[in-house]
Amino acid sequence: xxxxxxxxxxxxxxxxxxxxxxxxxxxxxxxxxxxxxxxxxxxxxxxxxxxxxxxxxxxxxxxxxxxxxxxxxxxxxxxxxxxxxxxxxxxxxxxxxxxxxxxxxxxxxxxxxxxxxxxxxxxxxxxxxxxxxxxxxxxxxxxxxxxxxxxxxxxxxxxxxxxxxxxxxxxxxxxxxxxxxxxxxxxxxxxxxxxxxxxxxxxxxxxxxxxxxxxxxxxxxxxxxxxxxxxxxxxxxxxxxxxxxxxxxxxxxxxxxxxxxxxxxxxxxxxxxxxxxxxxxxxxxxxxxxxxxxxxxxxxxxxxxxxxxxxxxxxxxxxxxxxxxxxxxxxxxxxxxxxxxxxxxxxxxxxxxxxxxxxxxxxxxxxxxxxxxxxxxxxxxxxxxxxxxxxxxxxxxxxxxxxxxxxxxxxxxxxxxxxxxxxxxxxxxxxxxxxxxxxxxxxxxxxxxxxxxxxxxxxxxxxxxxxxxxxxxxxxxxxxxxxxxxxxxxxxxxxxxxxxxxxxxxxxxxxxxxxxxxxxxxxxxxxxxxxxxxxxxxxxxxxxxxxxxxxxxxxxxxxxxxxxxxxxxxxxxxxxxxxxxxxxxxxxxxxxxxxxxxxxxxxxxxxxxxxxxxxxxxxxxxxxxxxxxxxxxxxxxxxxxxxxxxxxxxxxxxxxxxxxxxxxxxxxxxxxxxxxxxxxxxxxxxxxxxxxxxxxxxxxxxxxxxxxxxxxxxxxxxxxxxxxxxxxxxxxxxxxxxxxxxxxxxxxxxxxxxxxxxxxxxxxxxxxxxxxxxxxxxxxxxxxxxxxxxxxxxxxxxxxxxxxxxxxxxxxxxxxxxxxxxxxxxxxxxxxxxxxxxxxxxxxxxxxxxxxxxxxxxxxxxxxxxxxxxxxxxxxx
Numbered sequence: 001x002x003x004x005x006x007x008x009x010x011x012x013x014x015x016x017x018x019x020x021x022x023x024x025x026x027x028x029x030x031x032x033x034x035x036x037x038x039x040x041x042x043x044x045x046x047x048x049x050x051x052x053x054x055x056x057x058x059x060x061x062x063x064x065x066x067x068x069x070x071x072x073x074x075x076x077x078x079x080x081x082x083x084x085x086x087x088x089x090x091x092x093x094x095x096x097x098x099x100x101x102x103x104x105x106x107x108x109x110x111x112x113x114x115x116x117x118x119x120x121x122x123x124x125x126x127x128x129x130x131x132x133x134x135x136x137x138x139x140x141x142x143x144x145x146x147x148x149x150x151x152x153x154x155x156x157x158x159x160x161x162x163x164x165x166x167x168x169x170x171x172x173x174x175x176x177x178x179x180x181x182x183x184x185x186x187x188x189x190x191x192x193x194x195x196x197x198x199x200x201x202x203x204x205x206x207x208x209x210x211x212x213x214x215x216x217x218x219x220x221x222x223x224x225x226x227x228x229x230x231x232x233x234x235x236x237x238x239x240x241x242x243x244x245x246x247x248x249x250x251x252x253x254x255x256x257x258x259x260x261x262x263x264x265x266x267x268x269x270x271x272x273x274x275x276x277x278x279x280x281x282x283x284x285x286x287x288x289x290x291x292x293x294x295x296x297x298x299x300x301x302x303x304x305x306x307x308x309x310x311x312x313x314x315x316x317x318x319x320x321x322x323x324x325x326x327x328x329x330x331x332x333x334x335x336x337x338x339x340x341x342x343x344x345x346x347x348x349x350x351x352x353x354x355x356x357x358x359x360x361x362x363x364x365x366x367x368x369x370x371x372x373x374x375x376x377x378x379x380x381x382x383x384x385x386x387x388x389x390x391x392x393x394x395x396x397x398x399x400x401x402x403x404x405x406x407x408x409x410x411x412x413x414x415x416x417x418x419x420x421x422x423x424x425x426x427x428x429x430x431x432x433x434x435x436x437x438x439x440x441x442x443x444x445x446x447x448x449x450x451x452x453x454x455x456x457x458x459x460x461x462x463x464x465x466x467x468x469x470x471x472x473x474x475x476x477x478x479x480x481x482x483x484x485x486x487x488x489x490x491x492x493x494x495x496x497x498x499x500x501x502x503x504x505x506x507x508x509x510x511x512x513x514x515x516x517x518x519x520x521x522x523x524x525x526x527x528x529x530x531x532x533x534x535x536x537x538x539x540x541x542x543x544x545x546x547x548x549x550x551x552x553x554x555x556x557x558x559x560x561x562x563x564x565x566x567x568x569x570x571x572x573x574x575x576x577x578x579x580x581x582x583x584x585x586x587x588x589x590x591x592x593x594x595x596x597x598x599x600x601x602x603x604x605x606x607x608x609x610x611x612x613x614x615x616x617x618x619x620x621x622x623x624x625x626x627x628x629x630x631x632x633x634x635x636x637x638x639x640x641x642x643x644x645x646x647x648x649x650x651x652x653x654x655x656x657x658x659x660x661x662x663x664x665x666x667x668x669x670x671x672x673x674x675x676x677x678x679x680x681x682x683x684x685x686x687x688x689x690x691x692x693x694x695x696x697x698x699x700x701x702x703x704x705x706x707x708x709x710x711x712x713x714x715x716x717x718x719x720x721x722x723x724x725x726x727x728x729x730x731x732x733x734x735x736x737x738x739x740x741x742x743x744x745x746x747x748x749x750x751x752x753x754x755x756x757x758x759x760x761x762x763x764x765x766x767x768x769x770x771x772x773x774x775x776x777x778x779x780x781x782x783x784x785x786x787x788x789x790x791x792x793x794x795x796x797x798x799x800x801x802x803x804x805x806x807x808x809x810x811x812x813x814x815x816x817x818x819x820x821x822x823x824x825x826x827x828x829x830x831x832x833x834x835x836x837x838x839x840x841x842x843x844x845x846x847x848x849x850x851x852x853x854x855x856x857x858x859x860x861x862x863x864x865x866x867x868x869x870x871x872x873x874x875x876x877x
Contacts, residue, residue: 004166008159024118027139028107031120034068034137036105038075039122048075048083048124048133054091057084071117074136075124078102083133102131116140205288209276212283214238214252226289227264247271251287261292268292308466311339315470320477323484325353326367332448332474333370340466341450343371343430345378347385348438348446352478355486358445367446372454377424391417393435393447400444402436402468406458432458436471440479448474491522491549498556499526506531507797508611509539509666510726512700514708516716518672523719524551524602525670526559530566533837533848535611535730535796538566541668541721542604543623545645557586558602558646569839572606572619573653576643579604580621583647602646605668609660611730612794616658616666621646624674624681627688628658629665629703633696635689662729665703667692672718673711687711700724730796734761737792740778747778750791761795766851769832770799773849776825777803780811781847798834798850806844 038044038060047056057075061084065073075084080099085091100106102123109118117138124133200207206223210216214237219229233241238251247262250273257273270292276284319331325348333344346368349358353365364385369378379385387394390413396403405411408422408431415422432452438445448471452459459467495517503511511529524544532538540562544551561582565575583602603623609616618626618638622645628638641654660666667688674684691710695703703724712720736757740746751771758767774791781789785805794800811826829836833849840846 004170005163008162008166011159011162024109027118028120030068031070031118031137031139032105032107032122034064034070034073035120035122035135038064038073038137039124039135044075044135045124045126045132048077049126053077053083053133058088058091060084062086068137070137071140072136072138074138075133076136077133078131100134102134205290208251208287208289210238210251210285210287212277216241217284223289226267226269226291251285254285266293307339311335312469312473315473319474320480323481323488325355325478325481325485328474328477328481329368329446330370331477332470333368336450336470337370338372340463340470341434342373342453342455343369343376343378343451345369345449345451346438346446347449348478349444352445352482355482355484355489358443364446371451373428376430376453377421377428378451379421388413388417390414392433393449396435396437397444397447400437400439402434402464402471404459404461404464405433405435406460407431408433429453434459434464434467436467438471438475438478440472440475443479445475445478445482447471487549488522491552492517494549495522495552495555498552498559500528503529504531505797506537508535508537508609508728508730510700510728511539512704512724514704514720514722516708516712516720516722518547518716518719522549522552523547523672524555525672525719525721526555527668527721527723528559528562529723529725530563532566532569532608533835533839533850534800534802534846535794537609537611537725539607539609539666539668539723539725540604541623541670541723542602543670543672543719543721545601545603547718554586554602558583558604562604562606569837571655572608572617573655575606576604576619576621576646576653580646580649580653584649587647601648603671604646605640607666607668609666609725609727611728612735614660614662614727614729616660616727617655618658619643619653619655621653624669624671627667627669627692628660629667629692629696631661631663631696633694635692637685637689660727662727663696664727665692665696665700666725666727667703667707668723668725669707670719670721672716672720673707673722675718676713677717678713684711700726730794734795735792737790740782740789740791742782742787742789744779744782747775747782750778751775754791754793757793758799763795763799763853765854766799770801770851773829773832773851774801774803776829777801777847777849780825781805784809784811786844795853797853799853800848800850802846802848804841804844804846808840808845810838810840810845811847 041060044057044060047053047060050056053075061073061075065071065086072086073084074082074086074095076082076095076099078099080095082091082093082095097110100121102121105120105122107118107120109116117140119136119138121134121136123131124135125131200218200220203220204222206226207218207220208216208223209218215235216229216233216238217235219233223229224233227241227243227247229241238248241248243251244263244265247264247269250257250260250262250271254275255273256275257271260271260273262269262271268291270290271287273285273287276282276286315332315335318335320328321331322328329346329348333346336344345366347364348367350363350365352358353367364387366379366381366383366385369376369381387397389395392403392405392411392414405414408414409426414433430451430453434450435447436450437447448467450459450467499515503513506529508531509529513527513529515525515527517523524542524546526540526542528538528540530538530540540559542555542558542562544555544558558579561579562575565578570578601622603621605618605620605623605626607616607618607626618640620640621643625637625640625642627635629635638656638658640656643653669688671681674688675681676684688707688711691707692703695706698706704722707722707724738750738753740750751774754774755767755771758764758770763770778789778791781803785807787806789803789805792802792804794802826836829849832851834852836847836849838845838847
């Protein structure tokens with residue numbers, strides 16, 4: 001009781017001291033916060049350096065004191081003169097005691113004008129670090145003690161309750177001890193020992209008491225039965241009792257043991273040994289024996305069940321980690337080998353390997369084989385297999401469940417499959433087999449064979465259901481991988497069909513490309529090289545956000561639209577504007593459909609390169625700009641005005657004009673090349689610059705490979721489209737032009753000049769047709785267009801003729817009526833030109849034609865009359 005009271009009193013004192021310490025600490029923290037906050041508040045330093053600091057600071061001090069809950073807030077000059085104080089009588093007077101050093105906040109307990117207080121003084125500094133005064137915040141020590149006194153009754157009450165509980169507990173324990181020991185006489189003690197003896201010999205556990213010298217002191221009836229002790233076993237050494245060596249050594253070792261298993265004849269005993277001297281008794285030990293023979297068998301079955309549950313869990317985690325059919329089959333074999341079977345082989349139907357729907361059970365291929373031994377004499381991976389009806393494999397496939405063959409040597413049906421090979425299998429040591437079909441959704445995908453060779457125990461009936469469970473779980477993963485393979489193949493096929501099959505013929509650019517799909521799924525990246533009239537080429541790269549069939553289909557629609565808009569010879573900004581409207585329409589169409597899905601966005605970069613002027617016009621919508629390789633090997637990323645992605649209605653789109661010397665490199669790419677989960681786009685652009693730098697002489701094909709080797713992420717998460725073009729310029733000798741006055745008489749001289757130029761180029765063969773085409777186009781420009789009128793001819797892969805004027809009206813070909821005198825000029829142009837069309841410029845329009853250099857339209861000769869007569873029908877004639 002005295003000890004309990006002393007401990008409670010010590011605890012009470014400790015709590016009081018701890019409470020006081022915490023209250024004082026809180027007071028110091030509170031004053032420090034108030035003083036530093038007021039000192040660093042906006043305007044405090046300015047107020048102290050003002051002409052009347054008291055007038056400014058006094059209301060602030062009172063407000064801060066009231067808001068913070070401290071007893072006093074004082075503002076003073078560096079010399080210690082109070083500027084502001086809660087007691088107006090002390091304003092202007094010197095601080096009590098020495099002025100604190102104002103180089104940092106100081107907290108201490110000292111005597112003030114209001115009594116002992118916890119005070120924090122903080123310096124007030126200007127922006128340049130000059131000390132212009134100080135701020136002090138204080139809390140009276142008496143108030144701190146008041147808080148402590150408020151807590152003291154609670155502590156006293158708690159201590160009193162603890163004293164009462166300790167006293168009551170001690171009284172109850174003493175009373176119980178007295179009740180258990182008082183009045184116990186010799187008869188009662190004798191009766192107690194008799195009862196103990198009866199219990200000792202009637203329990204179902206054997207009890208042995210061994211002395212410190214190793215002699216048996218006591219053995220109950222159960223112990224005598226379990227270890228077959230002789231009648232005179234007491235007082236004999238345990239090594240003389242015929243016990244098994246392990247049990248005898250344990251009883252004499254002097255160590256404690258818990259549930260150690262020791263053999264005793266045909267039994268297994270669970271032995272617990274405890275020394276007796278630990279409780280103040282004599283030297284020796286007490287051992288209890290329990291028959292654990294049946295328990296061991298039950299434990300073995302439980303361990304087998306636990307092992308198989310763990311194997312099923314591991315199978316669920318480790319099988320199907322990828323959506324690859326072959327890899328999933330290999331994972332099944334890898335999980336099972338060494339834990340359930342010594343060798344595992346997996347055969348799958350041929351359609352399953354390619355993602356198709358399985359049909360029948362013929363046409364299997366061995367897909368996976370794994371074992372604990374080297375070079376097993378089994379069919380290797382890739383072998384086509386067809387099982388004879390007598391084999392357990394065929395029986396399992398036909399029945400739809402696992403089939404056990406516990407003794408392969410005595411299975412003639414299995415040996416009939418391949419007598420020579422099965423003899424080698426038996427010689428290797430294979431002795432037992434379970435074959436189970438791989439079934440998912442009621443469809444057979446293949447089969448798995450579990451073999452035992454090095455494990456001496458053959459498979460039993462209890463193993464069949466477990467083998468089926470493993471096969472069933474693996475079949476689900478294989479079926480998922482098969483279905484993914486089918487859909488992925490369909491998506492890739494669709495995507496490939498929508499991408500360019502090759503590069504068109506053109507002479508303005510030397511082009512190479514790479515298209516690298518993501519490792520999982522298909523995306524919506526695309527590229528195009530589109531020849532345009534006038535020795536020009538359009539370069540396109542685009543990206544539909546997202547992956548899957550929807551992204552690939554949307555990409556195909558956008559690529560087709562770009563081709564159509566390019567056929568209209570639209571400038572890049574107008575083409576992107578039309579494409580933006582198209583994407584918006586697609587988005588609205590998809591959003592209004594039954595599926596409720598919509599296009600999530602698309603980006604595009606469109607560039608037109610003119611090989612005559614060496615000018616490249618570029619516009620982009622939410623897409624990374626191009627990289628430019630200068631002829632000196634330097635690399636930069638020219639500024640191209642950025643516009644929002646397609647489908648957001650963010651126009652107008654702007655263009656940039658790049659003057660490219662001959663031999664410059666233009667690199668267009670999608671963001672999958674430079675952006676990845678493990679790096680940002682700036683890092684990717686730096687890698688791209690490093691891959692291209694110093695490669696001014698490299699071919700586009702070499703540049704593509706260098707970029708792929710250097711910049712490509714390890715595991716691309718998005719498709720990558722890369723387009724590298726090397727610029728060429730058309731020889732000035734292959735371009736001629738004439739200004740044409742707005743006078744019909746000027747047609748003949750220009751026609752004659754064109755004829756002479758065709759002779760210089762060696763194109764006399766198409767001279768007549770060319771003069772006829774130019775005559776019609778120039779006549780139309782003079783009659784319907786406005787000045788200036790200009791004619792230009794270019795000798796490229798084809799002969800290109802252009803007639804431009806400042807009018808925006810475009811001619812249209814029509815079939816002239818019988819009574820019409822005109823309207824047949826464009827018909828002749830279309831007849832003798834390979835292609836013709838109109839493109840609009842900022843200053844008007846250009847009507848262009850293209851003719852094959854040789855064996856094209858040819859000379860019309862006498863057929864010209866037939867062509868013109870074809871414009872009238874027989875009635876009109």
